[in-house]
Amino acid sequence: MDPDSEPADIDVSSAVERLAGRVRRTPVIFPGPGAFGVAKELALKLECLQHAGSFKVRGSFNNALAAELPDSGLIAASGGNHGVAVAHVARSLGIGAEVFVPGVSSAVKVDRIRALGATVHVVGEVYDDAQAACDERAAQTHALNIHPYDASLTVAGQATLGVELLQQVDEIDTVVVAVGGGGLAAGLAAALPFNVRVLCVEPETSRCLSAAIEAGRPVQVDVGGVAADSLGAKTIGSVPWKLLADRVESVVVPDEAIVTARRRLWDDARVVAEHGGATALAAVTSGIVEFDPDERTVVVVCGSNTDPRDLLD
């Protein structure tokens, strides 16, 4: 069967049940018109305050709690955030974890994974290199290999963020979200009603979704830039792609716009995000996307595994 003809089976309801009491219901704030230099009122979903510092813990818990857990525990590859999340889940469940990260992963992320008790392997340059090494190791150990984005259970876990949003904000018109491998955006596409616009934002330097949309199919891109350790997937995941291809809009932003948005998040709202976490906001603050003043827009701030010491540099 052609996998592209099969709609992804994303069981959001089961994920909501599994994650009850396991993840934080992260707050939505309304910083007020004028914040970040944007005239319109924005809502910010502060998923950066989630356990393990990003939305990734949602998908990781959903995988682990749906499985019969092997004695060898959990295994995962990650730019970093998914690794922190898997380490957090393993510790919560009292099992072991091995995490493969690439050289581009920040020291803050590697340190956090270790501090949570997981074994860390630094392999290759970018995320895809670490994933290959992880898959090879998983075949030996039979640990539960939790994919950071290209798995239905992962996407369904991330979708619970969308379910929360529907409970927290009335009459959402647009949700703006950063895209790496596409897991969170696909989860939102699955969770939100068809008439909510899902606006996907990628760095110009790591743009596998916009490249896929141009090509009409997933294609490989080079990855780099300030957000490479959270958004640096070379190819959009095939599970996310099925949910995103005909559903979402996509834009890219330059790295400078991401750096500026991250700084303004701190200056105007006292929120510390990593560069990937500020990428969605960058589409708004840079003026690259224009919004109707009356449109109800929610921006997802998706991660904060960062070193705050470089915030004011």
Next chain:
Amino acid sequence: MDPDSEPADIDVSSAVERLAGRVRRTPVIFPGPGAFGVAKELALKLECLQHAGSFKVRGSFNNALAAELPDSGLIAASGGNHGVAVAHVARSLGIGAEVFVPGVSSAVKVDRIRALGATVHVVGEVYDDAQAACDERAAQTHALNIHPYDASLTVAGQATLGVELLQQVDEIDTVVVAVGGGGLAAGLAAALPFNVRVLCVEPETSRCLSAAIEAGRPVQVDVGGVAADSLGAKTIGSVPWKLLADRVESVVVPDEAIVTARRRLWDDARVVAEHGGATALAAVTSGIVEFDPDERTVVVVCGSNTDPRDLLD
């Protein structure tokens, strides 16, 4: 008339009306049992995400909006946060502001006041020195002199934080709050039902409330320590004292406990607070106060005008 026999007239309802649309409804988060090394579930009121980075904007707006504004604008003395708030209010209302801060005020605070367009005068060592200079100048200019804590309108403005809390958290048993001059704690005492315990926390190095409680009246103390630029009032305000004397409990915490609590706020909840903003949490994380596991406890994180670069030092 003996001022001590007159109950302070704190008009919380009018403050709520005046502040509508002017201040942020800051979120309450539940980081989960185990966060910050504390077994019990805590609620955190993230007032550190408020406009101008602290609760001070509530009292400042309440003063300014209750007054006929003079052409000479606003004037205030402050350890720093109240100055940032007054500068924010003045800019919002399109008027000028002069702010007097002591040498102990952090560069971050002074820079923020200037960035908001106010004129800054650095006078003396601690807040009380700046207040004396401010009062002298106000007598000349007839600008609206907004006291940081010792005024009914200021306390009523801060009380709106308590009104929000009652809407956000059911069945609160205890609210834990840091005390400098006592404005916020007094506002909470005014806003919250009598059966909610208001637990006031001061640094050992700046403890004007606990000294007043010991003496049975406001007395002067020396001030210093890591939180001196937000909690460093030499004497508890007389208006706050009327509300606090028979109503609240008071504890002091060492500076090291404040530093640790600030770091744990970042590590476990990705919230950046200034030292004064982490002081309430320090009473919990240090174990200095013990709480019943079933007690519903809200900790106010009251300020974030800080330099995040020193967070991981």
